[in-house]
Amino acid sequence: MSAKGKVHLPVGQEAIEEKGWYGAHKFLIWRRVSQAFFLILFLLGPWFGIWWVQGNLAGSMTFGFLPLNDPLILTQMMAAGHWPETTALIGGLIVLAAYALVGGRVYCSWVCPINPVTDGAHWLHDKLNIQKGWQPKRSARYWILGTVVVVSAVTGTIAWEIVNPVTMVHRGLVFGMGWIWGMVAAIFLFDLLVARRGWCGHVCPVGAFYSLVGIRSLLRVSAVKRSECDDCMDCYAVCPENQVISPALRGKGEASPLILSPDCTNCGRCIDVCAMDVFTFTNRFDTHVEAPNDAARVTEPSNRHAA
Known part of the structure; x- marks a missing residue:
């Protein structure tokens, strides 16, 4: 050619012609499998009574002995003046070490259940040929991350968890989505109409946190x-x-x-x-x-x- x-x-068309459809979508497919796996893993207990994992991505206990805790939540907790229990600290260190080793933002692309939402918005954005739109500086997410920690310290709360869409989706799938669908839709529309790849690329403090974690991965x-x-x-x-x-x-x-x-x-x-x-x-x-x-x-x- x-x-x-x-x-x-x-x-991607040339890649499809050279490698076949699967070859040109291999990692995309496996990312969706991975995201579904982690989501279902946390839902096995509430939905089917299979309690291999108790909790969610914020904090969990696997097979009754392996604690896994979100290190960003622990950071906010300590900033708020609440020292975590030893089990929670161990769980946070395990997660921190894992993402520091393999790459912090692997969480964003292989685990986070919001990623398919933002990927879908980007796909539709391209299909509709919508203009790029407003693009805040990528450093904005680091300022938001700092603000989250400061607000936690000032208010004595785990500030981000009040609005964290990942936690909200997990709770919604167990107890009923209700208004949480509105939060998911807002993120989708933000990426579609306001800022292309805006949520993950410019806003989300979790992505900013894991960027820092994975500097030497x-x-x-x-x-x-x-x-x-x-x-x-x-x-x-x-x-x-x-x-x-x-x-x-x-x-x-x-x-x-x-x-x-x-x-x-x-x-x-x-x-x-x-x-x-x-x-x-x-x-x-x-x-x-x-x-x-x-x-x-x-x-x-x-x-x-x-x-």
């Missing part, structure tokens, strides 16, 4: 075959944090091919939609870059722009 022809292909996406890139821009189109791609993809010479920004959610969509298989999952110590297989292919981007 000519470089000029690629310009007109829908996002081991799991990374690498543009290991960046010399093979044909400038189709599909990876930028699907990435929820597309500002993280350029340093790795456009780097020259000894520049690291790793996406090192903690904003990366490790969602794997850039891997899915790249027909040239430029990207792969690896670890933060793997900085090798594959040499080009075909000199003509390396020069293709310039020819494409000429076309």
Whole structure:
């Protein structure tokens, strides 16, 4: 296919032709399976009386001996002047260590039940060809995170849990959604009509918190075959944090091919939609870059722009 022809292909179409539909959606599918798994795991007890896990993503006990607690909730609790019990602290440290190891924002793309809502809003946004809209600075979520901690300290409450949509959805699925559907709809409409990828990318303090947690995480996406890139821009189109791609993809010479920004959610969509298989999952110590297989292919981007 000519470089000029690629310009007109829908996002991901070339990957489908090269790798098949499953190959071009593999990580997206497994993310949905993962999100459904965690959601169902917490609902087995209330719905079916199978109490493998008691609690929700805020705090739980698995198989009666493994505590798992949201470290952001514990941070707010301590800021509010309430020292958690030892079991809760251990549970928080386990979760903190796990996300620090694999990448903090893995929570956002592989666990959070709000992610399919915002992904759906983005899909419809593109289908309807809606303008980009208002885009607050990405640093806003860190200011919101700081505000949450300060409000917790001032009010003596776990401030974010009053409005946390993740916790609300879990409770709603057990006790009845009611007005919680309105909260979910508001997030969907915010991303659809107000700010593209606004909730996860600019607002949610949980994402900001896990970005900080995953600064030194081991799991990374690498543009290991960046010399093979044909400038189709599909990876930028699907990435929820597309500002993280350029340093790795456009780097020259000894520049690291790793996406090192903690904003990366490790969602794997850039891997899915790249027909040239430029990207792969690896670890933060793997900085090798594959040499080009075909000199003509390396020069293709310039020819494409000429076309």
